[in-house]
Amino acid sequence: MEKITVIIQHETGLHARPAALLMRLAEKFQSHIELEKKGRSCNAKSIMGILSMGAVKGDELIITADGSDETHAIEAIKELFDKELSA
Amino acid sequence: MFGFLKKNKIMTIIAPMDGEVISLQEVPDAVFSQKMLGDGAAIKPSNGLVVSPCSGKVVQIFDTNHAVGIETSEGAEVLIHIGIDTVELKGKGFQRIAKVGDKVDVGDALIEVDLDYIEAAGKSTITPIIITNMEKVHEISKTAGPCKRGESEILKVEVKA
Numbered sequence: 001m002e003k004i005t006v007i008i009q010h011e012t013g014l015h016a017r018p019a020a021l022l023m024r025l026a027e028k029f030q031s032h033i034e035l036e037k038k039g040r041s042c043n044a045k046s047i048m049g050i051l052s053m054g055a056v057k058g059d060e061l062i063i064t065a066d067g068s069d070e071t072h073a074i075e076a077i078k079e080l081f082d083k084e085l086s087a
Numbered sequence: 088m089f090g091f092l093k094k095n096k097i098m099t100i101i102a103p104m105d106g107e108v109i110s111l112q113e114v115p116d117a118v119f120s121q122k123m124l125g126d127g128a129a130i131k132p133s134n135g136l137v138v139s140p141c142s143g144k145v146v147q148i149f150d151t152n153h154a155v156g157i158e159t160s161e162g163a164e165v166l167i168h169i170g171i172d173t174v175e176l177k178g179k180g181f182q183r184i185a186k187v188g189d190k191v192d193v194g195d196a197l198i199e200v201d202l203d204y205i206e207a208a209g210k211s212t213i214t215p216i217i218i219t220n221m222e223k224v225h226e227i228s229k230t231a232g233p234c235k236r237g238e239s240e241i242l243k244v245e246v247k248a
Contacts (some may be wrong), residue, residue: 012174015149016116020123047124047219048156049113052147 001066003072006081013056018085023047025080033077042048044077090105090192092212093248095225096161101193101235103140103167104214106132107233107240113213116171124166126202128229128241138236139191140164140216149174149200152181155197156219161246164220169200171211194237202227216241223247 042049
């Protein structure tokens, strides 16, 4: 299992566009990918799951990937948060 | 063991607002027009009351009250996103009526929105209604034209058994 912690920098939080980007990326991997915020978790391959986290700017998210491509998945997700979702 | 007897379920989505149904392709935001969140339709509203388009459970209302997620008993997830880029209004102009966890039926009030305020703030009031878990959807058929909240059928969704 691979894990990273990210702080939401995006102005509107994990809302429609960021949530869609994250879900589409997560879907490309075979690994099971989860988001966790304050002890609540959801499947990163579900839009409604991501939206239900209600993650806003400044929130801390723990993202875990479990499966054969877990390392690639976490690298790609880190890049998404560092680039497209950084402002 | 009787899996082969399972049949897909047909579910209808009723207009959550008064107005005119348009296609998602006409929504001025690529997240919706390119179906990044899923498939569905949109409404150009003429009145600010937003009601449930289906029977189910309210699974998500954003802190800013501009989007509501409902899970139907057939297993489809329906997102009503009131206006475009309205997350930026940080809740102003939106009043919550339902709450997360509520069981709702078609026509039950969810949110009241001040359409004049949204327009004055320079935002579009076009409201997409999206099925977000398209992996469970076999087929979706759509209508267009004038709609009445709680009455007009806007989508017919065949949910996989």
